[in-house]
Amino acid sequence: MLHVSMIGCGAIGVGVMELLKTDPEVVFDLVIVPQSGLEHAGATVRELCPHTRVDVGLNGSRPDLLIECAGHLAIEEHIIPALESGIPCMVVSVGALSEYGLADKLEQAAQRGKTQVQLLSGAIGAIDALSAARIGGLDSVVYTGRKPPGAWKDTPAEKVVDLDALTQATVIFEGTAREAARLYPKNANVAATLSLAGLGLDHTQVRLLADPGVTENVHHVEASGAFGGFELTMRGKPLAANPKTSALTVFSVVRALNNRAHALSI
Ligand SMILES: NC(=O)C1=CN([C@@H]2O[C@H](COP(=O)(O)OP(=O)(O)OC[C@H]3O[C@@H](n4cnc5c(N)ncnc54)[C@H](O)[C@@H]3O)[C@@H](O)[C@H]2O)C=CC1
Ligand SMILES: O=C([O-])CC(=O)C(=O)O
Numbered sequence: 603m604l605h606v607s608m609i610g611c612g613a614i615g616v617g618v619m620e621l622l623k624t625d626p627e628v629v630f631d632l633v634i635v636p637q638s639g640l641e642h643a644g645a646t647v648r649e650l651c652p653h654t655r656v657d658v659g660l661n662g663s664r665p666d667l668l669i670e671c672a673g674h675l676a677i678e679e680h681i682i683p684a685l686e687s688g689i690p691c692m693v694v695s696v697g698a699l700s701e702y703g704l705a706d707k708l709e710q711a712a713q714r715g716k717t718q719v720q721l722l723s724g725a726i727g728a729i730d731a732l733s734a735a736r737i738g739g740l741d742s743v744v745y746t747g748r749k750p751p752g753a754w755k756d757t758p759a760e761k762v763v764d765l766d767a768l769t770q771a772t773v774i775f776e777g778t779a780r781e782a783a784r785l786y787p788k789n790a791n792v793a794a795t796l797s798l799a800g801l802g803l804d805h806t807q808v809r810l811l812a813d814p815g816v817t818e819n820v821h822h823v824e825a826s827g828a829f830g831g832f833e834l835t836m837r838g839k840p841l842a843a844n845p846k847t848s849a850l851t852v853f854s855v856v857r858a859l860n861n862r863a864h865a866l867s868i
Contacts, residue, residue, distance in 0.1 A: 604863040607632040607665035609680050610672030611643035611656070613844035614694060617852035618671065618859070619650045627863040630654045632663060634672075634680060664689060667862060671855060674698035674787045677708070681719065685711035691719045692858055694851065697783035697791040700803055722858050725848040726792040726821050728834050733799040740827035743800040745779070745793050748811040748820040753845045758785050759812055771813035779806040786810065788846045792821055800825065819848045 604627060608615055611633050622628045633656045635643040644656045659680065660668070668684045669692040670676050677698040681691050685708065699705045699721075712719045723729040732743070751765040759765065759774040775782055775790075779797035782790040790810065797806035813820075819838040825831060838848030861867040 604628050604859065605631050605666045606859065607634060607660060607663065607668050609634040609668065609670045609676045611635050611639065611646055612671070613841045613847050614671040614852055614855060616646060616650070616843065617841065617849070618855045619647075619654075621852070621856050622859060623651050625860075625863070628859050631665060632657060632660070634659060660684060660689075666690070667692065667859075669855065669859070670694055674701075677704065682707060682711045685715045685717055685719055688715040688717050690717045692722055692855075693719060694722050694724055694855060695787070695791060696721050696724065696798065697787055697794040699798060700780045700783035700794050705798070720858065721795065721798065722854050724791055724795060724851045724854050725819065725836070725838050726795055726823070727836055727850075728823065728832065729795060729799045731832060732796065732823075732825055735825060735827050735829040735832075736800055738828035740801050740825060742827075743796060743806050743823065743825045744809075745796050745806060746809045746811065746822040747782075747790065747792060748813045748816055748822070749789065750816055750818075750840075750845070751812045751814055753789065753819065753840065754812045757789060759810075763812060765812055768812055768814045771811050771815060773809055774812050775808065775810040777808060779803045779808050782808040782810060796823060 630651050633647050637658050647654050647656050668689050670681055671694050674695050684691055708719055751768050762774045763772050779793040780803035783794040793808045797803045821836040823834045838850050841847050841849050
């Protein structure tokens with residue numbers, strides 16, 4: 603049985619608990635949210651998993667695994683100290699690693715704690731193929747992310763275009779994966795994941811579009827190198843609870859937990 607503490611109780615966290623609440627091999631002992639979210643998360647968790655506690659931090663408890671489904675700030679706040687104290691961690695807000703030095707800090711914290719941090723694939727596929735292809739040498743990785751205008755609300759895209767008036771697909775960002783993840787912390791984690799698996803945050807070209815012609819979050823990747831090449835298009839259904847986030851992100855967290863908790867891993 604795997605004892606899990608989870609950071610975040612939003613669209614992803616709730617989706618994950620809903621899917622795993624009857625799995626006898628995965629037990630959620632604790633959900634961590636900020637002070638301001640305690641009341642709301644408390645009510646949600648009581649309904650879903652009545653034996654799970656809600657708190658603002660680990661406060662001395664030592665889960666088998668700490669999983670982050672919260673946002674960029676949670677990495678510095680919760681994941682780094684947990685790794686240093688030897689608790690294995692998983693991270694879904696991979697875009698946080700776009701901050702200079704954070705990837706090294708994360709790795710060093712895990713080394714000091716003699717443990718591991720796993721970056722999850724989230725809403726994108728083929729991370730296994732891309733990071734294997736990197737071993738032989740990659741020439742180019744180009745990522746295009748396309749989401750309906752509503753998914754770009756409350757982001758810097760609002761300063762680039764009038765999202766409510768869009769009639770055709772419009773580029774709202776073009777640049778490196780590092781800059782995309784920094785400017786769009788809730789919409790460009792995929793860009794960061796692809797770049798960390800591939801050519802790095804400063805050498806992966808990213809285009810982000812607001813497109814009134816789509817209802818899904820569409821991720822397109824073209825990669826080439828010594829291995830050959832691949833082209834991938836994912837059409838992720840957004841979660842009702844958060845249109846910025848694709849449902850596959852929830853499934854990717856559940857897969858990762860299943861792989862840790864069960865005897866057969868795939
Ligand atoms: N890797 C990927 O493909 C994807 C990654 N994400 C990442 O996952 C994050 C969460 O996504 P959703 O669940 O849709 O967001 P959400 O906004 O629905 O939920 C966020 C939850 O985390 C909590 N939270 C925020 N900051 C926190 C902190 N510092 N410490 C503890 N709890 C904190 C909030 O109170 C809330 O319960 C996003 O911010 C994004 O960074 C999202 C989609 C795809
Ligand atoms: O969920 C998605 O489709 C992707 C996403 O938000 C991100 O890359 O941060």
